[in-house]
Amino acid sequence: xxxxRDSFSVSITVGAYGSAFGAAAVAADFSxxxxxxxxxxxxxxxSQFAVVGVIAAGGTPLSAIATSTLLxxxxxxxxxxxxxxxxxxxxxxxxAAQITIDESTGVALxxxxxxxxxxxxxxxxxxxxxxWNLFTLAGALxxxxxxxxxxxxxxxxxxAAFLGLLWPRLADRKSWVLAAFAIVLALSLxxxxxxxxxxxxxxxxxxxxxxRK
Amino acid sequence: MTTFWIAVIGSSLxxxxxxxxxxxxxxxxxxxxxxxxxxxxxxxxxxTALVAVNTFADKTKLVIDNRALGMATAIVLLxxxxxxxxxxxxxxxxxxLAYRYF
Numbered sequence: 001x002x003x004x005r006d007s008f009s010v011s012i013t014v015g016a017y018g019s020a021f022g023a024a025a026v027a028a029d030f031s032x033x034x035x036x037x038x039x040x041x042x043x044x045x046x047s048q049f050a051v052v053g054v055i056a057a058g059g060t061p062l063s064a065i066a067t068s069t070l071l072x073x074x075x076x077x078x079x080x081x082x083x084x085x086x087x088x089x090x091x092x093x094x095x096a097a098q099i100t101i102d103e104s105t106g107v108a109l110x111x112x113x114x115x116x117x118x119x120x121x122x123x124x125x126x127x128x129x130x131x132w133n134l135f136t137l138a139g140a141l142x143x144x145x146x147x148x149x150x151x152x153x154x155x156x157x158x159x160a161a162f163l164g165l166l167w168p169r170l171a172d173r174k175s176w177v178l179a180a181f182a183i184v185l186a187l188s189l190x191x192x193x194x195x196x197x198x199x200x201x202x203x204x205x206x207x208x209x210x211x212r213k
Numbered sequence: 214m215t216t217f218w219i220a221v222i223g224s225s226l227x228x229x230x231x232x233x234x235x236x237x238x239x240x241x242x243x244x245x246x247x248x249x250x251x252x253x254x255x256x257x258x259x260x261t262a263l264v265a266v267n268t269f270a271d272k273t274k275l276v277i278d279n280r281a282l283g284m285a286t287a288i289v290l291l292x293x294x295x296x297x298x299x300x301x302x303x304x305x306x307x308x309x310l311a312y313r314y315f
Contacts, residue, residue, distance in 0.1 A: 013296075020301045034221045041225035046256060051224045053263045058272045061219035068224040071259055072231050077252055079235025080244065088236065097232035150312050153305030156283025159267035160304030163287050164297045166260040178254055179261040186262035190270045198270075199262040206258040210251035 003107075003116050007123030010103050014045075015131020017161070021048055022139025024158045027149035028056035032140040039136040043129065044101050046165050047072045050199075053158055059196025066200050078105040085117050099125030178209045279315065283308030 018039060025035035030052065038048045047068040054064040079100045085108070088096050104125035111117045146152055170176055182202040189198035268284045269275050283304035290300045 017297055017301075020298070030217055030221070034217055037221055038225065042221075042228045044228055046260065047224065047228055050259065050263060051220050053267050055216065055220055057266050057270055061216050061223060064220040065223040065227060067259060067263075069227040069231065070255055072228045074252055074256065075228070076231040076235030077249070079232055080238065083236055086236075093236050094233065097236040098229065100232050100236065150279065151309060153279075153283060153307070153309030153312070156268075156280040156287075156308030157301050157305040159264045159280065159284055160287040160301045161297075162260050162263045162267065163284065163291065164300050166257065166264060167291050169257050169260070175254070175257045178257050182258045182261035183265045186265045187269055187275060190266060190275055191273055193273075195266075195270070195272060199259060199266055202258040202262040203255055206254040207251050210254040211247065213246075213250070 003119045006107055007127050010107055010124055011127025011131050014103050014128050015135050018132040018135030019139030020161050022136040023143035025052045026140045026143035027154035028052045032144055035140040036137055039133045044072050049161055054196045057195045063196025070203055075100050085114055099129055103128050181205050279308045279311035282311040
């Protein structure tokens with residue numbers, strides 16, 4: 001019973017952030033349709049914000065795709081982790097893949113037996129998918145109704161959303177050190193290279209800092 | 214227009230490919246501790262860079278404008294353990310005020 005409750009509360013809370021995504025996408029000149037397609041097809045919050053953030057900063061589509069894809073690699077690792085528990089074949093594996101994200105993985109792995117893990121994964125995955133897409137549409141329609149994004153503070157909503165996603169990951173000293181270097185590297189490259197490149201370059205910092213234990 | 218479509222479709226295809234590969238390959242392939250460690254740090258590096266660039270960059274110029282004030286508010290709200298929607302709305306509200314009056 002509590003698996004259902006956990007899944008539902010995670011779904012609605014996380015799904016509601018979809019409105020911030022929809023609004024941010026429209027503020028960055030994506031159409032309502034494009035905002036909704038990102039939520040339906042890409043369906044991974046940080047990667048979606050990255051596409052919008054890189055394009056909003058004047059980056060090329062290629063750097064938007066690269067940044068979004070690098071952020072999405074963790075979903076692949078979640079899949080590796082979940083595959084032995086979910087035991088999927090055929091089209092079910094494809095459906096499960098699409099809803100393999102932070103939240104469905106988190107709720108699944110928090111359960112203490114395999115049956116509940118499977119329930120947690122499917123309930124949370126579909127729940128977040130439903131609410132995230134619903135709220136994306138609401139946010140996108142809302143933002144397209146209000147005109148100048150700066151006047152409504154939407155230009156600050158994008159970095160604030162990134163910060164909200166980043167905050168819980170700043171759990172140890174290594175992460176703080178990495179974050180500090182990333183700020184310095186990204187901002188010092190900004191005047192000299194095409195927009196988008198300063199962001200992707202910070203992947204190197206993660207490799208350097210993560211190389212040794 | 215095309216820029217947006219390429220970004221939308223390209224990023225969606227890659228995201229889906231990663232998810233399907235993850236669900237299909239044997240676990241041992243990517244579970245080297247170093248890969249896992251780096252993979253955990255990549256989001257920290259990219260999200261931090263996205264925060265910095267979306268706050269202080271205007272195309273390829275560095276600026277301090279209404280967004281910086283919005284971000285200061287977001288940091289205060291996060292330290293106060295405010296929920297995500299409050300953080301985003303607080304940042305947007307402060308930034309909008311700054312845009313209006315400065």
